[in-house]
Amino acid sequence: MYSDFETISSYYDDLYVKDEEYAPEAAKVKELLSAHGIAPQSDLLILACGTGGHIPYFTDEYKVSGLDLSEDMLAVAEKKFPNLTFHRGNLIDFDVKANFDAMICLYGSIGFVKTVANLRAAMRRIAAQLRPNGVALITPWSTREDFRECLVVDAVDEPDLKISRMEQVRLKEPGIVEVTFHHLIGQGTDVTYHQQAVEIGLFSRQDYLSALTDAGLTLVEEYAGSDVRGGAYLGKRINA
Ligand SMILES: C[S@@+](CC[C@H](N)C(=O)[O-])C[C@H]1O[C@@H](n2cnc3c(N)ncnc32)[C@H](O)[C@@H]1O
Incomplete structure (x- = not known):
């Protein structure tokens, strides 16, 4: 999909x-x-x-x-x-x-x-x-030769936008990597959370x-x- x-x-x-x-x-x-x-x-x-x-x-x-x-x-x-x-x-x-x-x-x-x-x-x-x-x-x-599972961590800290990003990069099955995004998005004093998994061919x-x-x-x-x-x-x- x-x-x-x-x-x-x-x-x-x-x-x-x-x-x-x-x-x-x-x-x-x-x-x-x-x-x-x-x-x-x-x-x-x-x-x-x-x-x-x-x-x-x-x-x-x-x-x-x-x-x-x-x-x-x-x-x-x-x-x-x-x-x-x-x-x-x-x-x-x-x-x-x-x-x-x-x-x-x-x-x-x-x-x-x-x-x-x-x-x-x-x-x-x-x-x-x-x-x-x-x-x-x-x-x-x-x-396939270079792939390593990992956690990606990053952040944005702008005056009007804050984002905290963590992404899980894992082998789901042979030839398919699943990347799961965990994003916390802060605007003003509101914080929303976006989680989404995507599949990528390895x-x-x-x-x-x-x-x-x-x-x-x-x-x-x-x-x-x-x-x-x-x-x-x-x-x-x-x-x-
Ligand atoms: C991680 S983004 C990278 C965008 C851009 N290449 C960059 O480096 O900023 C991946 C992009 O691939 C597009 N994409 C995913 N599957 C696609 C497909 N089958 N055909 C065309 N575009 C596709 C997504 O919509 C998305 O915009």
């Missing part, structure tokens, strides 16, 4: 979109795209763009549009970037009436497709909508690589630097 972002969309940027993470990540992604032939002013589609947290870091270099499944996340993005085009679509079967020079899917969002079959379907859709010599950059949501490195190559892309780089969260696989559509 699809994990909705209805409640979280209203405070996603405050809690998750931090310049100290998004700026270096975007800078490295741009460097990688450029190294693999993506020129300035190319058409870039940001997949699972969410609230558009990465968008401001890419608009100087590319013609950017976004795609996401969540109406709520897209509503936030559209409000922030009224001049850009957004598509509502599912990674596994999206069909946008345009093709792109580059597509990126960051912060492990590909994991939300949950199954290896869906991962392979998503890579086929990505390959189908890339122009010849186009590049896809996908950041895995951890891999794919192996080989699952990612074979999905990419079987979709017709050529693996041109695997990037493992910590500035791009999760690292990145870059696939190029070398044949027309």
